[in-house]
Amino acid sequence: MALITKKIKGTEDVLPKQSYRWQFVENIMREESRAYGFREIRTPVFEHTELFARGVGQTTDVVQKEMYTFDTKGGESVTLRPEGTAGAARAVLEHALENEGLPIKASYFVSCYRYEKPQAGRLREFHQFGIEEYGTQSPVADAEIICLAQSVLDRLGLTDVHLEINSIGCPECRAKYNQALREYFTQYREQLCDTCLSRLEKNPMRLLDCKSPEDHKIAEGAPKIIDYLCEECENHFAEVQRYLESAGVSFTVNPTIVRGLDYYTKTVFEFVTDCIGAQGTVCGGGRYDGLIEELGGKHLPSLGFAMGLERILMVMDAQGVAIPQPEPCALYIATMGDAAKVKAFSLLRQVRECGLTAETDVVGRGLRAQMKYADKIGAKYSVVLGDNEFAENKAKVKNMDSGEQTELALDDSFAEKFSVLNLTGNDAFAI
Ligand code: HAM
DSSP states (O other): OOOSOOOOTTOOOOOTTTHHHHHHHHHHHHHHHHHTTOEEOOOOSEEEHHHHHHHHOTTSHIIIIIOOEEEOTTSOEEEEOSSSHHHHHHHHHHTTGGGGOSOEEEEEEEEEEOOOOOBTTBOSEEEEEEEEEESOOOHHHHHHHHHHHHHHHHHHTOOSOEEEEEEOOOHHHHHHHHHHHHHHHHTTGGGSOHHHHHHHTTOGGGGGGOOSHHHHHHHHTSOOGGGGOOHHHHHHHHHHHHHHHHTTOOOEEOTTOOOSSTTOEEEEEEEEOSTTSSOOEEEEEEEOTTHHHHTTSOOOOEEEEEEEHHHHHHHHHHTTOOOOOOOOOSEEEEEOSHHHHHHHHHHHHHHHHTTOOEEEOOSOOOHHHHHHHHHHTTOSEEEEEOHHHHHHTEEEEEETTTOOEEEEESSTTHHHHHHHHHHHOGGGGOO
16 A cells, blocks of 8 residues: 655654664753853743744845745634744743743753755754853853863764854844945845845845855855954953863854854854764854844843754764663563563553663464564563463573573562573572
């Protein structure tokens, strides 16, 4: 029979045999964010469309071209989140978290949706680990979140991922810079694509990240924001660098980084690698001092970053980083006969309560097929429970690798004794 449908283009399934890789990466991210004092926030997968239009910016590619937006039956326009920052900011505002003390530090794992052209490392549904910090204008916070991103990458064992930083200033420096950009790009008016032309007046910085190769070439010669920074922004940027240097985090200042979302101010940064092709940015972030006000709150300088989980895993693959395999099944109980089956059921429960993985036959296979299955799932130990074992209330637990056997009583001590056996090997109970 033909399948009635397949997965949507630009989406991926994570199968049971692969999910340990995701869990390994996520666990390290959780541990590191905890070490830096971040706690998890969970927000809905969809929000009112205006949140992203206002937050991410009307003239960004994300809002103009890439959002999954639809009207609900009630006639509201809602959008699947294209990123995590706007939703987290909305939640912080809605629950007035600023009253609970500053800074507010939140981390998240989210699925994101962007209608982009799928290619290696670019999906329509992808996953981000992100952190956001609200209520600090100190450059120490900028350096601290960058250090956190670096710690995650280091602990994951990634090499050849470079940190590039820049400052895109505050609205004051931006006004002068935008004027300089308008003048520069106006000379090339005839050559610019329609999207760039439409953004030239309103938001000329967006011309710097145009994906068309011709416009990209023109953008290369454009004035650089770093030459237009006011004194305060310049000092802030210098301080960020001083802290990074003191923590031994190496970086390059890349004056062409402007980021594709409109909310950024001052520090912006990306971690990039050459080893996974064109989509080599594994992490991006920066400061967004005006976003909370833009969304209707008071002035609350903030900052954050997000890492693409799919891209991180691609880099780990490309660099041959070993991900520890999960512990296999510790015990498989094969059964013959009804009474044995029932006995196995209660023993398994006790073994599982000791924190071990234990399985038995749940499909009605014969003994040979059960043992074949135990082999297939890589069970460390197996035991056969039949009428004899049941009658004598003891059974031989077999090490599937060495073939060594250990006799254990099938009573309340079984689970505990099996745990010791599993931990220390057959010597513990040598017959
Ligand atoms: P972003 O640069 O748009 O920033 O995305 C962050 C990361 O998500 C990228 O560096 C990349 O690893 C991953 N990513 C983005 N788009 C895709 C895609 N189509 N397929 C696969 N991976 C992708 C943000 O989203 C900001 N909210 C980050 C931030 C948080 N800034 C401040 N706080």
